[in-house]
Amino acid sequence: MLSRPLRGGRFWLMITIDRLMKATILFVGLYFLSAPFLNPSIALAADTLEIKIEGLEGKPRENVEAILRSPHGIIRPDGTINLPLVRYFEKDVPGRVREALEPFGYYESKTETNLRKVTEDSYELGVLVRPGEPVLVTSVHVDVEGPGKEEVALARVVRRFPLGVGDILQHELYERAKDEIQSRAVGLGYLEAEFTAHQIRVNPEEKKADIELILATGNRYFFNGITFSGTNSYPHRFLKRYLAFKPGEPFSYPKLGETQANLRNSERFSDILVSADRTGAKDYRVPVDIKLTDAPSKRLRIGAGYQTDTGPRFSLLYQDLNVLKRGHAFDTELNVSEVFQGVASRYIIPSSRSYLSYTALKVNFQREDVSAYTTSLGMFEIDRERRVGPGRRAGVFLRFLYEDSDIGGERIRSYLTLPGVKFAAEHYNNPIRPTRGYGFSGELRGTAEFLGSDQTFIQVISQGHYVRRISKSFTVHTRAQIGLSVQKESINDMPATLRFFAGGDRSVRGYSYKSLGPKDDEGDVIGGKNLFVGSLELERAIGESLGIAAFYDAGNAFNYLTQMRLFQGVGLGVRYYTLVGPIKLDLAHPIDKGSPVVRVHLSFGIGT
Known part of the structure; x- marks a missing residue:
């Protein structure tokens, strides 16, 4: 059997990188470890006036540090220290410290200062703080009056009031709880909610404090009729699906904001204004007016990028977001790269219930030529998807698939009727550079001969990503991919796109695209029934x-657990985040005998 030639000089690049990147890895690694100590602004401040605080810890210390920052003018324009101003600042320190500690219950703190010369142009101001005994809460009276007194959600917030008898008085907790109680009342529709009593009576000499907080809810407001104006292109029934509320529900400002976000995310409108006329409310029912300016419904989008897996790539997307002026959508997309060529079209019929629910008819033709296989397929799909919560979607689908594959010198033609269910959930604090959040998707699909297919199998596919910031500068990224197959026939009868492979930019870095998996008798990778890939990445x-970033990847495709061998890759990477997406460069070392020392993984794209 003839082996495939190496593509486009990649082997020469690999050897060159092997010689050059050792120094780069060493440099990046040293910076990774030493960067927290390289802060020239702190070093410069230490050479002029250092303020050394003793006797405090935690948030009280942080508040004192903030209030004792060196005032403007301490350092003259010629770089010398202004000693008279320093001595004036020193006399003011006890009062500043007392002011900074009162919110934490310390009303009678004692502060001693000591200014000493360290070097010819450097001084140290020592601040010794004795906070004294804190003021304790001796009584708490938090109550709700008015029509909202029996609201369960409001009563729950009141019960969570964070200060109780015997606790140290902390003004921050008091103010936060006070705001939460009022915000919850307003969120439940009690727009006139206000405190008739809100006071803390403090006796510093006796170290006692009494808290009284009484909220009068006033009458409850409700949503009334909704008016859409400014657009005649979309039917009223279609626009209603973007509403986060219904007439008759309790009025809520967050629901207005959610409605505006829903309309903005539809990409159908260039200007959106959602307003509620509280002054025009009758019988506490508030009318809502939504003014919309249409954006062009027909669009053409060009995209380009590069991935080590696929080489240069190009895409062309045409969209019509208002077919027949019914809010239906049609799109068709062409994707071309070194290893993949395809065109996919969708006709989307929106649901009247939710803006994230729809029925779609899909047609897809594609060809893929990678080191492991060559395949061509045609597919028609009916897809029904529904929003099942914030950031969560579920759906069912029915696919009709024809595929012609060449794997390991064997030609496979498959006709499949493939029903399935799917679920996806996503929540990130930032869509461009998240530091907290998760994403998950899963799919269960299968077929049998009685459905007209030439095979019988069931597959489960899932993948997930979790990111969390562990310090001011460091973030941990984890991801996993799992695939499982229960198959009546041999793996040799499975079409290429339904087999599992590992290796590549988004799999196990350090190995080429889809180069890992079970092999045939001639040593060619032919894919497996199952898949496991895991990754751990620390980014600074x-x-x-x-x-x-520093990362560790492990995974492989396999047919049986007893045959599973995990290939591993480690390395360093650089991330540059732009408004159109990140640019990622990874230098990965495969932990496998006979593999190259370093493999480059590069990916970026615009509009793709």
Whole structure:
């Protein structure tokens, strides 16, 4: 059997990188470890006036540090210290410290200062704080009056009031709880809710404090009729699906904001204004007016990018977001790269219940030529998807698939009727550079001969990503991919796109695209029934847009658990975050005998 030639000089690049990147890895690694100590602004401040605080810890210390920052003018324009101003600042320190500690219950703190000369142009101001005994809460009276007194959600917030008898008085907790109680009342429709009593009576000499907080809810307001104006292109029934509320429900400002976000995310309107006329309310029912300006419904979008897996790639997307002026959508997309060529079209019929629910008819033709296989397929799909919660979607589908594959010198033609269910959930604090959040998707699909297919099998596919910031500069990223197959026939009868492979930019870095998996007798990778891939990555932020990362990947495709062998890759990477997506460069070392020392993984794209 003839082996495939190496593509486009990649082997030469690999050898060159092997010689050059050892120094780069060493440099990045040293910076990764030493960067927390390289802060020239702190070093410069220590050479002029250092303020050394003793006797405090935690948030009280942080508040004192904030209020004792060196005032403007301490350092003259010629770089010398302004000693008279320093001595004036020193006399003011006890009062500043007392002011900074009162919110934490310390009303009679004692502060001693000591200014000493350290070097010819450097001084140290020692601040010794004795906070004294804190003021304790001796009584708490928190209550709700008015029509909303029996609201369960409001009563729950009142019961969670964070200060009780015997606790140290903390003004921050008091103010936060006070705001939460009023915000909850307003969120439940009690727009006139206000406190008739809100006071803390403090006796510093006796170290006692009494808290009284009484909220009068006033009458409850409700949503009334909704008016859409400014657009005649979309039917009223279609626009109603973007509403986060219904007439008759309790009025809520967050629901207005959610409605505006829903309309904005539809990409159908260039200007959106959602307003509620509280002054025009009758019988406490508030009318809502939504003014919309249509955006062009027909669009053409061009995209380009590069991935080590696929080489240069190009895409062309045409969209019509208002077919027949019914709010239906049609799109068709062409994708071309070194290893993949395809065209996919969708006709989307929106649901009247939710803006994230729809029925779609899909047609897809594609060809893929990678080191492991060559395949061509045609597919028609009916897809029904529904929003089942914030950031969560579920759906059912029915696919009709014809595929012609060449794997390991064997030609496979498959006709499949493939029903399935799917679920996806996603929540990130930032869509461009998340530091907290998760994403998950899963799919269960299968077929049998009685459905007209030439095979019988069931597959489960899932993948997930979790990100969390562990310090000011460091973020941990984890991801996993799992695939399982229960198959009546041999793996040799499975079409290429339904087999599992590992390796590549988004799989096990350090190995080429889809180069890992079971092999045939001639040593060619032919894919497996099952898949497991896991990744752990630690990223250090450098400013707003740059980051460096260290990562570990492991995974493989396999037919049986007893035959599973995990291939591993480790390395360093650079991340540059832009408004159109990240640019990622990874230098990965495969932990496998006979593999190259370093493999480059690069990916970026615009409009793709």
